[in-house]
Amino acid sequence: MLLSVIVPAYNVAGYLRECFDSVLAHQGDDIELITIDDRSPDGSGAIMDEYAASDPRVRVRHLEKNVGLGEARNIGLEMAQGEYVWFVDGDDWLPDGSIQAITRRLRETRPDMLGFDHSRVYWDGRVTRSAHRKVFKNLPESGVFTMRERPSVMDFLMIVCNKAIRREFLLDLGLRFGGGYYEDINVTYPVLMAAERITLLDRVCYFYRQRRRGSITKTVGERHFEVFPQYDKIFAFMDERGAEVDEFRKAMFNRMFWHLFIIFGHADRVHRRDRREFFNRMVEGHRKYRPAGYRPPGGVQGVRLRLVERGSYPLFVAFRRFNLVRVSLGKASAAVRRTPRRVVADAKARYRRLYYRIQCRLPMDQKLAVYSAYWNRGYACNPAAIHEKARELAPDVRGVWVVKKSGVKTLPPGVDHVVAGSLPYYRLMARAKYFVNNANFPNFLIKRPGAVHLQTMHGTPLKAMGLDQIKYPVAAKGTDFDDFLRRSDRWDYLISSNPLSSEAWQRAVPCDYELLEIGYPRNDRLVNATDQEVAGLRADLGIPEGSTAILYAPTHRDYQHGFEPMLDIGRVMTGLGPDHVLLLRAHYFYNVKDAAERYGWPADRIIDVSAHPTVEDLCLASDALITDYSSIMFDYANLDDRPIVIYANDWDTYRRTRGVYFDLPAAPPGAVATDENELIEVFRNRTAWDGEAAKHRAEFRRRYCPWDDGQAAERAVRRVFLGR
Structure with missing residues (x-):
């Protein structure tokens, strides 16, 4: 067998089928797909078993406890039987023909490592090819080289997903993926330095999904400090190899700080309160790994390195702010030329919005719930079923429906309501704690601290929904996806009617809600x-x-x-x-x-x-x-x-x-x-x-229909209103 594709999975059920389908589209039996269920709490494990039952090239390992991406990859490596291994993330996928192109290149060159290009695919539909395309140009006639012969390959993005590595070569080096964040760099850089036969393929063979939420690059927290021990492992590897890799120390040192500066500079990675400590760790790394006779490069990178060497945190921060202001001023001047004249709202609407904002300053009613269905068309669907059950199980919570004038007639006797757009409506929207809807509340709604939003949806999605519509211009016409996501960011809970919905909503609405896999209350x-x-x-x-x-x-x-x-x-x-x-x-x-x-x-x-x-x-x-x-x-x-x-x-x-x-x-x-x-x-x-x-x-x-047992509304009320 030539190639083992190893796919660990944790909470990626919404993306896993696309990943597997893109791998198994390859018709040959020269590949295997090894997939590791890292004790995923969603439906990922069931999807793996489904594919294994239908294709003998698929092998599954279900782990008894969550071990993290790095260790899951190590387990996959031990299971692999292919001459080469390719580590693919479960939320990414491959362009058509990628495996055929890769296996052809592997047979032609028999390298220790094959690198190929990738494209970043963003949640809003944008696709950008790697910024380092020049590294693929002007290969030697033999097609293979070492890093010593071609040092520019160090600029290649050091994720593991854009590389196929000879399995025995990797095992003989004793390299294994680390735990925590940035777990692959302590493998990819040493592989590059030790390889005697490197080759490249100037083709996009990997779609690197840039998720709006859920990826480590979008997660603020202390775990970004885990990058430092990963680099410790790289320099420890270099110390073991001695003279064999000494000539790469300067390049590795520069590359490390290029990476650390990126992490430090992103507000969605290192928290403001942790930045001084992160800077101190950079200073420590500079003193520990600075090569003998090292001189910083020119430009912005060189200035930053000199400030780290001096340990001057205030100047480092000031220099960063200066650059941010310089860049933002350039963008602002361009925006002035592009921005159309604002449309002035009428006085009546301004008055009602002002009234709403004043009401938002008054105390929230902890026992008040707002219900709406189908953009205020009437009393219906999942919100109606939840309202009826809440009257039974949480009678102290007063439910008020928002309806258009034409929807008033749909209300059953005794159901309290306001007409959308009226002053009572704005007061209700400002003061309520609970919001239940099967569509979305308007953009103007402010999510007050302590407010609870339950999104029920109004159907199992056979058709593409949310961000998945971006691929289909006819369906997406007129949709403002930024507005859609801002509204969806208010959700605390999203009801899923079945496993298909769970997969679809994870991908189509990538926001921070709790998914309630409880079935549809209306059913x-x-x-x-x-x-x-x-x-x-x-x-x-x-x-x-x-x-x-x-x-x-x-x-x-x-x-x-x-x-x-x-x-x-x-x-x-x-x-x-x-x-x-x-x-x-x-x-x-x-x-x-x-x-x-x-x-x-x-x-x-x-x-x-x-x-x-x-x-x-x-x-x-x-x-x-x-x-x-x-x-x-x-x-x-x-x-x-x-x-x-x-x-x-x-x-x-x-x-x-x-x-x-x-x-x-x-x-x-x-x-x-x-x-x-x-x-x-x-x-x-x-x-x-x-x-x-x-x-x-x-x-x-x-x-x-696995969860439609006649008790879905009760489960919704107990979780959302009663906190159980």
Whole structure:
């Protein structure tokens, strides 16, 4: 075997499939994928087992305790059987053809180390190639060299992920990854110095994900001091090797301080209160490892090194501030030329915002909760289920709903409310402790200290959501992702309906919330409903006795304008016969009345339930569901005796324009139809109810409804309102 790809994983379930898929896209059996479950508390271990069951090239090790990235890599190295090892992080991935290019280069040159280029992929969609591309140019004719022959290779970014290393060479050096932060530099620099055969590949073979939250470079804390013992190990290695590597001491010394200055200069790494101590550690390192006869380089780096040598912390800080001001002034002058004139808000809006800010200075009401659903459209969905359960379990917390004027009529008797935009609304938003929503509260909302925000979402994401939409311009059009993330940063809790959602939200909404894997509160009703309740709902909706009621709930398509039905509803209803009625639940973006008049649908066979306030009523009242890519299928699957039919006539277009999280036609919740004739036959022949469809439905329910047991709302209330 030529190459072992080693992937440790901890809390990266949202990214792991993309990583594995990019590795296993390589068709050859000259690779293996070794993946280490570092006692990950999320679904990473289950994903590993799933891939191992389907591909013999995958081997999994589940650790009994969390050991950290460095030790997990060491365990993977011991397991590896390949001639070369490549350490890949579980939240990163490989461009197409990377392994083929790497294995070809390894066979051609048989190096001790192969280095290749990488691109940083940022959360906002930006992709930037490595700044050190020049290191790949003008290779010797043989393609291999040593660092002695080509010292500029020291400028290569010393992460381990952009290198393939000969396994026996690495083991013979006795190098192992360190614990803590910056665990790979004590391996990569010694490998570079000791290698007798180095080669490079001028190709991006690694996508280095720059996560908005969760990476060590975005984490402020004392653990960044762990970089110093990592460099101690590097210089200890050089001391052991003696004259063999002495000529690299100056370059290694400069490179170390280049790295330390970067760490010190980032406000999101070393805390302000710890900077003097970090500086003192740099002074200590300078005295300990300064090469004989060393002279600092010119420029900013040289000035900094001289100040460290003198141990002058005040001057070092002052020099840093001077540089920051110089750079910021340059950016500001450019911004003045770019910034358009501000739009002045009207006086009424300014007055209400001022009123809101004054209210924010008054004491917070510890027993006041704000509820909203679907951008204040009415009383519905998960917030409604949580509100009802909170009245039972936390009756001392007063719940108030925010609704538009048109949504007031959806409120059940006895539910307190304010109208959005009114003065009582601004007072409520300023004074409440709890905020529950299935969408997002407005940008102006200030997250007061002690306030608690619960985000419930309103559907399992089949389609790409949040930052994942950036790849799909049609879906992302008009979305301000910075605003979206600022709103999402207010969340304290985010409800996940199933493991698929947990993976998606981690990647699509990278903010600091607690993920509540509890199922959907709105689905409690589907699980707990009685036959008597169902009969009452059918009567209320006017469903003729003895008829088969089909709920048709298509989703919105970003590539369309207005409601353009994917099927000829009139023709389908004629084909189904007079004993079928259709409950039409169009997306709330659409005007169904105009479409009905335009297409001439049979009014006596179609019941427009698009404006019905509670979709759970419609699920319970119907006998079957027709949908395309709507999240309603995940909720409806809880009704285990009722078929779901997927009408996927434009799947490829939808997948390309919106993005999806799995191949729905390949793993459906029931029968699949791609044209109207198939759809009609599915019901005529009872295919929707048969054994194959039932088997698909059972597997779908197992995967996507594991937590819907009728008690999700109670779990939400106990965690958020009662602190349990």
